[in-house]
Amino acid sequence: MHIHIMPIHETNDKGLYLKEDASVEFGTIQFIQQEKELVVFVGMNKAKISLEDVRFLGGVCRKSLHKMKAATVSIDFLTLASYLTHLELEQIVSGFMEGWYLAAYQFLFYKQAEHRNELIVQWADERWKVYDREARIRANAVNVARDLCNEPANKLTPTSYAEKIKQLFYETDVTVQVMEGDALNEVDFPGVYAVSKGSNEQAKLVVLTLARDVAKDKIALVGKGVTFDSGGTNVKAGSDIGEMKMDMGGSAAVVGAMKLLADSAIPAHVVAILPLVENVADGNAFLPSDVLTYRNGLHVEVGNTDAEGRLILADGLLYAQSLGAKTMIDIATLTGSIGSALGLKAAGVFSNHEADLWHYKQLGEQTGDYIWPMPVYDDYLYYLKSDCADVNNMSRSSFGGAITAALFLKQFIKHDLKWVHIDMANTVRPWREQGYYVAGASGFGVRLLVEMIKTEIRHEFDRNE
Structure with a gap:
């Protein structure tokens, strides 16, 4: 028929x-x-x-x-x-x-x-096949992210995740480096080191590089890759803890975006950094009150082990800067607070370049990865005060948690660099299974990240004209 x-x-x-x-x-x-x-x-x-x-x-x-x-x-x-x-x-x-x-x-x-x-x-027209090919490439990249998020926690560990990434980019112009073992030491990557201590699964840090035009400024994507988050010592409660297999949704979005870039002809210079850990607790687990010292000299008191995502993202952002990135975009299933603020359709976007936020919102509407501009109030550093360190990873207030999480990350960005943060904890699954959304992960962020990269490339071109 x-x-x-x-x-x-x-x-x-x-x-x-x-x-x-x-x-x-x-x-x-x-x-x-x-x-x-x-x-x-x-x-x-x-x-x-x-x-x-x-x-x-x-x-x-x-x-x-x-x-x-x-x-x-x-x-x-x-x-x-x-x-x-x-x-x-x-x-x-x-x-x-x-x-x-x-x-x-x-x-x-x-x-x-x-x-x-x-x-x-x-x-009806053979020329339409070209347009169909573009559609397939975009959908396949989103489905890569969906596949990763839908994997159960015992199948997608930091080790197996890193292997999947290597296989995905085999024979493409994206190079893959996997850092592990002594390379992820307490001095260079204190967040990754601390969070992974309580798990038998060894942490990995995957670096993907696409250098089609090295004359362009390097753009960094940093994705949170917690393959399962029990909360650590501050263990989560509730019947839906199985959802925490998707706490690596930010890293999945980055992998999907790199896949889309790899399969397209965009002249990009992008490095993607994916800290991959499992946050569970055993006798070696990191503890509330621990103090971590980051490579920029900042001392962080662990106020809550269930705020682990920002600890490993800080490592990724600092490493991106050490590689010479001028613009950094991080994406993470970071806070439940973002859902309380925005509901389940739009993620939150934050930046130290506020003027660009409304353009990003437009990109979200164009791609279907909806985002809404959020503030980063420096005054809220008051809530991140620590009695024994420079900053606490957990706010002392129950309000504005998505903002204070973003503000925490901002402490690891050099003032002359551009930084964008996307909190997608509320959009890792579709808010409704309608249209092209189906059961399971949404694949949020893949298309948005690529459009943001294209925007940055255009801005650099305009500056140099």
Whole structure:
């Protein structure tokens, strides 16, 4: 059987085929059988349709066909484009197919009875295959992040994670360096060293480098890679602790972004730093009241071992600066507070260059990785005071936890360098399984990070003109 997907805006557009009470609201699906062809009408009735809406349509169409035993499908992109005159045809085809491929994602590695349902798309115009290839590349990169986050904690340890990364970038122009053992010592990487002490799983620090244009300023991505977070000595409570297998969501976003860069032709000079640890407690675990000394001389009192992410991110940010990075973007499932502030749809973005925050918000809307600008109030250092060290890793206030976490990280940034922090603890899973989102991890951050890198490249070009 063949399936034909056709957009529809008004019921009288195809009144011959649709019931009088049929809905054409945005994203609704109507099925009509015509001999050996199944026509799928998708509602387009919305005042202004964005590129993210186009991805949404691709997702709902693909999901609606999940159980259909069809071999081929065709999509009426020309009719779709007639409703979307504000978008280029390339954007429409690639956006729709990106949503299509993302909605088809399934994590089936540990399910014997499940199988993937593949549909072959027939192209009315061979030129559209180029746009489809772009969509596949973007969706595949997001799905890399999804796969990593969905892995159970006993399958994705720091060691196996590092091996997966090496395999992923084998025979690409991304070089992979894995630091371990004595290289991650208490002097050079005190956060990684301390957090990993309580686990039998050895810590790793993975460095990915893409140097297509070394004349450009180096941009660093730093991703939190806690493969499981029990809280350490300050053990977590609650029935949903299994969710902490996704506490490496920031690092997964970085891996996905590097995959997208590797598969594209962007002339980037990027280094990605991924501290990979497991935060559990045994007799060797680090303790509240421990004091860590970082390579910039800052002394940190451990106020809470469950605020471990910022300790290892500090190592990553300092190491990025030692490698000559001029701009640093860190991303992490860092605080529950960000969800209390923003809900579950948008992550928080912080920076020491506040003027750029609203542009990043626009990038989030364009990519579907929604973010919202957040402040970094230096006055809140008051809450991070320590009686015995320069700073505490835990705020003494129960309010503004996402802000004080960002402020903690800011203490490790040189004043003349650019720093951006994304707290995605609330978006590692989709807020709703709608459109192209499915059960499991969202793959948040992959597309956003790449667009942020492209923005930084353009800014550097403009400065040098």
